[in-house]
Every structure is written in C-alpha cells, then in structure tokens.
Amino acid sequence: MKLRPPLTRRALLRGAAGIGGSLLFGCGRGGCARSGPLEKRTADIVVIGAGLSGLVAARELLKAGVGSVVVLEARNRVGGLTISQEVSQGVMVDGGGAWVSPKHTRILALAEELGVGTVDAAESEGNPVFLFESVRVAGTGRLFTRAEARELRQLRDKLEAMAAELPAGAPWDAPRAAEYDRVSMFNWLSDNSSTVWGRRDIELAIDWTFGCQPHDISLLRFVAAVKSVGGLERLMAISDSQDVSLSGGSQMLSVKMAEMLGDRVLLGSPVTRIVDHPTGPVRVETERLAIECGRVIVAMMPADARRIDFEPKLPELKAGLIKNWKGSPDYKAHIVYKTPFWRNSRLNGTAVGDGVVVDFIFDSTPASGTPGVLVAFGAGEELPATAEGRKEVVTQSLVSFFGEEALDAIHFVEMDWLGEDWSTGCASPLGPGVLSKYGPALRQPVGRIHWGGSDTSAEFDGFMEGAVRAGERVASEVAVILRENGVIPAPAKSG
Structure with missing residues (x-):
C-alpha cells in the first residue's frame, strides 16, 4: 500500500494553516458560513472522527485494499480525546487519555508498529495522602x-x-x-x-x-x-492505574497515523449531514464539502452524533441511544515545580480527597527527576471561569495535600474538556434505564452507516485501548461486506 505524502507534525498537533488546498476549513462551535455550493468529492469510505478509533479504522481499511478513504475531523488537530501539551522544554504531558496497562495489548502493538516508545511510570516510593472530611492521613494512618x-x-x-x-x-x-x-x-x-x-x-x-x-x-x-x-x-x-505512558504523549499515535494518511485527513471539517438513501451513494456533508461514498464510519461518542442530521431519520432505538447517551467532561491540570518537593516529605505524589476542587492527584515527574510535575483531576463545572482563577484554586487545593510549597508553581498547563467545542465528554456514565433499553443499537449498523469509537468496544470501553479495538472491529466489519460485494479482494490464503 502506497501512502500519500505526510502532513506536518506541527499542523496535526496544533491546527493547520493549510492542507489539501481548499479542503481544510477552520470552523468553530457554530460551524462555517456557507458562501457557495458544496464542493463535491467521492470516496469509497468516509470516516468521521480523527481520534484513535477513526484513524485506526482508516488505516486498517487501506491495508485491506480499500481504494480511497477520507477522514473528516471537526477540530483543527487530530487525536480526539488525546492531546499532548508541553510543560517545559522537551517535556510533554497528556491533557487527555494518558496511561496504558500491559493488558492493553492492541494499543501497545499499535505503538510498536508506529515506532512510539513507552515510558514506565515513576516508582511510587513514599506515602500517598488522603483527605476526607477535613482529616488528612499520610502513609501510616488507618482509613478502614x-x-x-x-x-x-x-x-x-x-x-x-x-x-x-x-x-x-x-x-x-x-x-x-x-x-x-x-x-x-x-x-x-x-x-x-x-x-x-x-x-x-x-x-x-x-x-x-x-x-x-x-x-x-x-x-x-x-x-x-x-x-x-x-x-x-x-x-x-x-x-x-498508571503503568506506562507513551513517549511524546499519547496524541503521538494519532499524529503518526495522520502523517501516513496524508491528505486523506481533512481537519476543521465538522460533519453536518449524512444522507443514506438506498437508490444512490451515501452523501456526507460538511458546511462546504459533499462526499459521495459507499459506506460511512462514525467514530465518536454516541452523544456527539447529535450534531449530525441523518436522512432518513435513524431507527428509534439508535436515535434513542444518541439522545440519551451522556458524556462526562473532565478537568486535568499539570502543575510544574522546580523539583518534586513532596518527595522530601516521603510522599509519592498520589493524593485522594473530598472537599477540594481537585480530588485525584498523581506524580507525573519525568524520569530525569526535574521538573517536578503533579497532575490533578477535578470537576470543571466547579472551577472559576477564568484560567487565572482556575490556577489559583487548583494550586490552593494542592496545599491541603502537600503544604505551602504547592503554591510555588513555575508553570501551569490545563485541559478543561468542559469547554471543548467538539466533545460531549471523556467518559460515559449512563443513568438508569439507558443501557438495557438502547444498548443493542450501540454497534448495529444502520443501512450503510457503521459505528466506531471507544464506547463501542466490547473490552476496555472508554479507554484508549477500547478506541483501538473499536477501530479494528469496525474496519473488519466493513471490509467483510466489501469483500462479499466484490469491492475489495479476499485476503490471500497463507501456505
């Protein structure tokens, strides 16, 4: 399989000024103003979403012999719920999905294939800190x-x-x-x-x-x-839960896949409409582009598909799944210090508590030992509206766990998923009555529309591993149909 020329890594990480000529359109939450008729293209398969799941699906289909694949991504970057951020020169952290377990075999295999190394988590020497109902316990205190x-x-x-x-x-x-x-x-x-x-x-x-x-x-x-x-x-x-991380950040997997896919990946292109009438090709529309294709893969959280108009309307069960699916946005901040000062007090940087706006904290210091980095998780809706206000509240919360030295941060990098234009959430906590009623529609194709995304994975759903498995599964599902219809050749038999 011959791949097209790569995109620049900077463009894929941070947004691009141009890719594929006039086919990259920067669109905000409200979309783009349509200034003329839609530009028309054709493809065998359109994949919606350039996160891990969508990019894996696109690569697998090309490997299977599909002639043309287009990946449409609403954001001006690839990676979906993975995003890598620089906290100091050459030190990258993950603002989204971060850690991988040895049980996550498919993402580890993908990383090896793409040449992305792994980094073992720092040894957890020292004691954790717990803070519940204003009672602080470090190390030897008894909780139970x-x-x-x-x-x-x-x-x-x-x-x-x-x-x-x-x-x-x-x-x-x-x-x-x-x-x-x-x-x-x-x-x-x-x-x-x-x-x-x-x-x-x-x-x-x-x-x-x-x-x-x-x-x-x-x-x-x-x-x-x-x-x-x-x-x-x-x-x-x-x-x-932190076993290993990926060298350069987990977004690097998506960056490398998109580089290989080249101008098949169109950024800044939110899909507004999918038309699947049986008498003609499937039609996928953005604000400025219409692609006629054989099949579509929607690789996103079900709740995010609420932004797309489907014609004809989706079956009642699938429409109910999309309507009732809930995404929970996360807040993640990396707080940087000259050194990991907590280790001097025989603390390992892990902290869990209530009554503060960040309730889970871990040591994310690089293997070199400097700078010291704490990663903190919290509820974005409980934080101030301004970045400076959030920094003040988060660092003050760390004082409750680690003392006054926590105020001496030299850098602060946050990722507030609540404010993301194109993500409903990072996890899927479904309330009573949703999964049993609508779950059967989660992976079931609707006409020529197929469904990917981590939430559709039978194993490790919601994890990066689940995203990779879902991409492989939906690509295989589509490839089987294409082989049965003679669109692509059957795989050669070994031996």
Missing part, C-alpha cells in the same frame, strides 16, 4: 475499621458476581439486565452498605472512572465497566 473492610469485601464480591453474569460486550442481554439498570449506584450502595468506607471506596472508583456521582450511573453500567476491564480491582486500583 475492620467492619468497613469486611463490608467492602462483601460489596466487591457482589459486584464481581453481577459482572460475571454479563455477556462480554452485550450487558443488555443478561437475564437481569433490566433489573440492574433500574437502580442507580447510589441506591444500590445505600441498600447494601452501612459503613462510611464500605461505600466510599466504590464511590471513589465511580468518580475516578466516570467523573460522576453514584446517582448519575446505573448499576448495570457500572458492572458492565467491571466486566469490560476484567475485574473490579482494576477500576478501584486508583493509585496503581
């Missing part, structure tokens, strides 16, 4: 009573047993799916626990994984996540 520890084990066993009942990738098909989906995690925890920490440890896992409160997520959605990642322990191991 024996009764609370016993109850937590019982809650874990119940949730693991429910997760084991679910068919992989199809929790809605479980015999008790509707029953589980009627109950919020708040109500389930209230009915099944009586101690503070019995509930709190599960609540922390919900907050860390979904960025929401227990009443915002159904029991079925939560145990489906447990099933997807291979066990509750993985969801709850907050301080051990």
Whole structure:
C-alpha cells in the first residue's frame, strides 16, 4: 500500500494553516458560513472522527485494499480525546487519555508498529495522602475499621458476581439486565452498605472512572465497566492505574497515523449531514464539502452524533441511544515545580480527597527527576471561569495535600474538556434505564452507516485501548461486506 505524502507534525498537533488546498476549513462551535455550493468529492469510505478509533479504522481499511478513504475531523488537530501539551522544554504531558496497562495489548502493538516508545511510570516510593472530611492521613494512618473492610469485601464480591453474569460486550442481554439498570449506584450502595468506607471506596472508583456521582450511573453500567476491564480491582486500583505512558504523549499515535494518511485527513471539517438513501451513494456533508461514498464510519461518542442530521431519520432505538447517551467532561491540570518537593516529605505524589476542587492527584515527574510535575483531576463545572482563577484554586487545593510549597508553581498547563467545542465528554456514565433499553443499537449498523469509537468496544470501553479495538472491529466489519460485494479482494490464503 502506497501512502500519500505526510502532513506536518506541527499542523496535526496544533491546527493547520493549510492542507489539501481548499479542503481544510477552520470552523468553530457554530460551524462555517456557507458562501457557495458544496464542493463535491467521492470516496469509497468516509470516516468521521480523527481520534484513535477513526484513524485506526482508516488505516486498517487501506491495508485491506480499500481504494480511497477520507477522514473528516471537526477540530483543527487530530487525536480526539488525546492531546499532548508541553510543560517545559522537551517535556510533554497528556491533557487527555494518558496511561496504558500491559493488558492493553492492541494499543501497545499499535505503538510498536508506529515506532512510539513507552515510558514506565515513576516508582511510587513514599506515602500517598488522603483527605476526607477535613482529616488528612499520610502513609501510616488507618482509613478502614475492620467492619468497613469486611463490608467492602462483601460489596466487591457482589459486584464481581453481577459482572460475571454479563455477556462480554452485550450487558443488555443478561437475564437481569433490566433489573440492574433500574437502580442507580447510589441506591444500590445505600441498600447494601452501612459503613462510611464500605461505600466510599466504590464511590471513589465511580468518580475516578466516570467523573460522576453514584446517582448519575446505573448499576448495570457500572458492572458492565467491571466486566469490560476484567475485574473490579482494576477500576478501584486508583493509585496503581498508571503503568506506562507513551513517549511524546499519547496524541503521538494519532499524529503518526495522520502523517501516513496524508491528505486523506481533512481537519476543521465538522460533519453536518449524512444522507443514506438506498437508490444512490451515501452523501456526507460538511458546511462546504459533499462526499459521495459507499459506506460511512462514525467514530465518536454516541452523544456527539447529535450534531449530525441523518436522512432518513435513524431507527428509534439508535436515535434513542444518541439522545440519551451522556458524556462526562473532565478537568486535568499539570502543575510544574522546580523539583518534586513532596518527595522530601516521603510522599509519592498520589493524593485522594473530598472537599477540594481537585480530588485525584498523581506524580507525573519525568524520569530525569526535574521538573517536578503533579497532575490533578477535578470537576470543571466547579472551577472559576477564568484560567487565572482556575490556577489559583487548583494550586490552593494542592496545599491541603502537600503544604505551602504547592503554591510555588513555575508553570501551569490545563485541559478543561468542559469547554471543548467538539466533545460531549471523556467518559460515559449512563443513568438508569439507558443501557438495557438502547444498548443493542450501540454497534448495529444502520443501512450503510457503521459505528466506531471507544464506547463501542466490547473490552476496555472508554479507554484508549477500547478506541483501538473499536477501530479494528469496525474496519473488519466493513471490509467483510466489501469483500462479499466484490469491492475489495479476499485476503490471500497463507501456505
């Protein structure tokens, strides 16, 4: 397969002044003003979304022998929910998806194929800090009573047993799916626990994984996540969730794939309409471009598809899924210091608490040991409207965990996903009644429209690993149909 000339890496990371001649249009939240008739193009496949899932799908289809693929991306950069930011010269951090586990085999294989290395997380020497109800505990302090520890084990066993009942990738098909989906995690925890920490440890896992409160997520959605990642322990191991990161930042995977795809990737091109009448080709429209094609892959969170008009209208189940899907925006800030001062107090940089605007903090210092970097997560809607105000509130919150030295930041880099034009959220906490009713439509093609994105993955949904798997799955789905129709040749038999 011969690939077209690469785009510049700077353009793909930060937005471009020009790509593909007149085919790159910078559009904001409100779209572009149409100044004339739509420019017309043709392609075999159009992929909507230049995040990990969409770019993987495009590459896999080209490998399978598809003649022409176009990737349309609303943003002026590639990467979707991954974005790499520079905190000091040559030191990159991830403002979105960041860490990879050894169990994330497909993204690690992709990184190796693309020549993107991995970096082991820093050794967690020292003690974590916990701050709950204004009580600070570092290291040796005791959080659980024996009764609370016993109850937590019982809650874990119940949730693991429910997760084991679910068919992989199809929790809605479980015999008790509707029953589980009627109950919020708040109500389930209230009915099944009586101690503070019995509930709190599960609540922390919900907050860390979904960025929401227990009443915002159904029991079925939560145990489906447990099933997807291979066990509750993985969801709850907050301080051990960072195994490795990707050299240069996780966005580098998308940058390298887009460089290989060349001018097949059109940035600044939000899709406004998809027309799929059986009597002709599929028509995909942006504000200035119309592409006629054989099939379409929508590689985005279902909620983000609300921005697209579909003709004919989507079936009731699919339309209901898109309407009722919820995305939870995240807030992530990297706070930079001359040195990792917390290590002098035998702290490992991990901190978890309540009552402050950032509730999860980790040490993100590079392997060289300088500068010192803390990464903090919080709820964007609870933060001030101005960047300076957010910096002040976040660094002041760090004082509660690490002391007055936390005020001596030399740099502050944030990513407020609440303010992103083209993302509804980073995680998908579905409330009661959504997954059991609408889940069957998650991956089911509608006419010649197919669905990718991390949320459609049967395993590790919501993770970067899930995005890669979903891209591979939907590309294979489309390739099978194209082979059956004689559009592309069958793969050669080995031996």
